[in-house]
Amino acid sequence: MTKPHHFSLEAAVRPNILALKPYRCARDDYSTGILLDANENSFGTCLPPTLAPSLLPSTPSLLPATSDTPTDTHLERYPSPHQPTLKHLISSFRALNPTTGPESLFLGVGSDESLDLIVRVFCRPGVEKVLVCPPTYGMYGVVAMVNDVGVVEVGLETGDDGRRFQLRVDEIKHHLRTDPTIKILFLCSPGNPTGTLLHHADIKSLLDYEHYKGVVVVDEAYIDFCEPGASVATWTEEYPNLVVTQTLSKSFGLAGIRLGISIASPAITKIFNATKAPYNISTPTSLLARAALSPAGVAQMREHVASITSQRSALIAALATLPDLAPPRGGTDANFILIPVLRDGKPCNTRAHAVYKRMAEHAARQVVVRFRGMEKGCEGCLRITVGTGEENKALVGLLGAVLGETA
Ligand SMILES: Cc1ncc(COP(=O)(O)O)c(C=O)c1O
Structure with a gap:
């Protein structure tokens, strides 16, 4: 650690936490051999043998x-x-x-x-x-x-x-x-x-x-x-x-x-x-x-991130074709976007909340987004998580219809 010199961990931590003697559990000392130290059940789990392994990935x-x-x-x-x-x-x-x-x-x-x-x-x-x-x-x-x-x-x-x-x-x-x-x-x-x-x-x-x-x-x-x-x-x-x-x-x-x-x-x-x-x-x-x-897990994660990123761009483009929505108010550094709902050209919490509720409670297809209009600097905003192509299509269709109903 080279910097900063003004920080002292001892001074920053609560004194009772600093003085804490950590609880030592059975597994801190030994974890192999015949384990009769932790009041576990040596007869095994109650789960059926066919079920227990299938709940977990093949790990070896x-x-x-x-x-x-x-x-x-x-x-x-x-x-x-x-x-x-x-x-x-x-x-x-x-x-x-x-x-x-x-x-x-x-x-x-x-x-x-x-x-x-x-x-x-x-x-x-x-x-x-x-x-x-x-x-x-x-x-x-x-x-x-x-x-x-x-x-x-x-x-x-x-x-x-x-x-x-x-x-x-x-x-x-x-x-x-x-x-x-x-x-x-x-x-x-x-x-x-x-x-x-x-x-x-x-x-x-x-x-x-x-x-x-x-x-x-x-x-x-x-x-x-x-x-x-x-x-x-x-x-x-x-x-x-x-x-x-x-x-x-x-x-x-x-x-x-x-x-x-x-x-x-x-x-x-x-x-x-x-x-x-x-x-x-x-x-x-x-x-x-x-x-x-694992390498396979990380590769899959990266593939999903790439898909989400490209779906995010497609979603922003599709939302731009709808009336009474402003471009994203925040950035595009995450798997969601913040979209202002407008009335008479201005962000409107009343309309945004009505849109949010109607979408979540729609008779045919519920699409749930998050109303964030009460947050500082987010007037009229809905936070929309980027979904799959199909989910985003459903979102855009319903949002377009609901905007028409709440004009
Ligand atoms: C900024 C931020 N931090 C932390 C969390 C919670 O993460 P976790 O699921 O690991 O508790 C969330 C969940 O939405 C989040 O948005």
């Missing part, structure tokens, strides 16, 4: 020889608390430092677990705060509130000057400088619901800001939909005050398995691992994630 070819322990694959055993095989695969997929990469990874039950854990590690309830930049992912505010942690808001730029949905860096710095109780700065890049990648120079300037002693979290849930080089994950090798979160829920198409990833310095990651529940990643999740990160 995916697993390095060293990982062949019962806790890696047997459902009657508690899973590995540390998931070394999966961490090695993620580390090499994300081109992290081969030596320190696996120690830089915390795995959670979706990004949502990581976000909650980050708040619990850094913010004292009732005393400290997070800073969020709306319009942004709503869970930052929710996990803060659940943990009795205050939320300071500095909206993204909303103008038409080419910096729309970028950070207002000076304003953020003002809050960080004048309110030392702010411990976490949540950034979302590419943003939800903005679809806009944040400028790297802005993120760097906040990481380097000497008056801020907390951490910067960059949520990269949609990063694989961007051009290569968009991720700041490898910056964690340089910046001890940076945490990057990612997920298998989006580009990998595995929202159902709940696998979130946080990338940070080994020192921060050690604290996250000491704070988490011991067996938070289930064996089916781990096996499916390992299959996803």
Whole structure:
């Protein structure tokens, strides 16, 4: 770690978390041999033998020889608390430092677990705060509130000057400088619901800001939909005050398995691992994630991303042929677009909400999008996830009809 010099992990982490002696579970000590240490069921799972293997991918070819322990694959055993095989695969997929990469990874039950854990590690309830930049992912505010942690808001730029949905860096710095109780700065890049990648120079300037002693979290849930080089994950090798979160829920198409990833310095990651529940990643999740990160899984992911990207362009072109819709308000760096619905040429929340409801409740074919008109800078906007060609065609057909009915 070379910079920044103004950050001290010991000063940033809550004192009770720093003092935590991690719970040691049975699997921390031994995971091979006759395992009579964890009150498991040596007779095996209750699932019919025909069913259990079919729920999981055929794994042997995916697993390095060293990982062949019962806790890696047997459902009657508690899973590995540390998931070394999966961490090695993620580390090499994300081109992290081969030596320190696996120690830089915390795995959670979706990004949502990581976000909650980050708040619990850094913010004292009732005393400290997070800073969020709306319009942004709503869970930052929710996990803060659940943990009795205050939320300071500095909206993204909303103008038409080419910096729309970028950070207002000076304003953020003002809050960080004048309110030392702010411990976490949540950034979302590419943003939800903005679809806009944040400028790297802005993120760097906040990481380097000497008056801020907390951490910067960059949520990269949609990063694989961007051009290569968009991720700041490898910056964690340089910046001890940076945490990057990612997920298998989006580009990998595995929202159902709940696998979130946080990338940070080994020192921060050690604290996250000491704070988490011991067996938070289930064996089916781990096996499916390992299959996803195999060469075949990654190739399939890339193919899907390419299809989504080309469908996104086709969808934007098709929507441009409909009346009373403006071009996308946000960027095209994710698998969704933000489209304003107009009345008399101006974005209109009443009409957008009526359109959203009619589409979701349509008698013949329901198409569900997300009304985002109440978010800052998103007046009249619907957030539309890019679907398959057929789904998008159905969306455009129904949206055209419903716009006619709600004129
Ligand atoms: C920006 C952002 N971060 C995180 C998540 C949640 O990710 P996960 O499914 O890994 O909990 C979402 C889900 O929509 C998201 O939009």
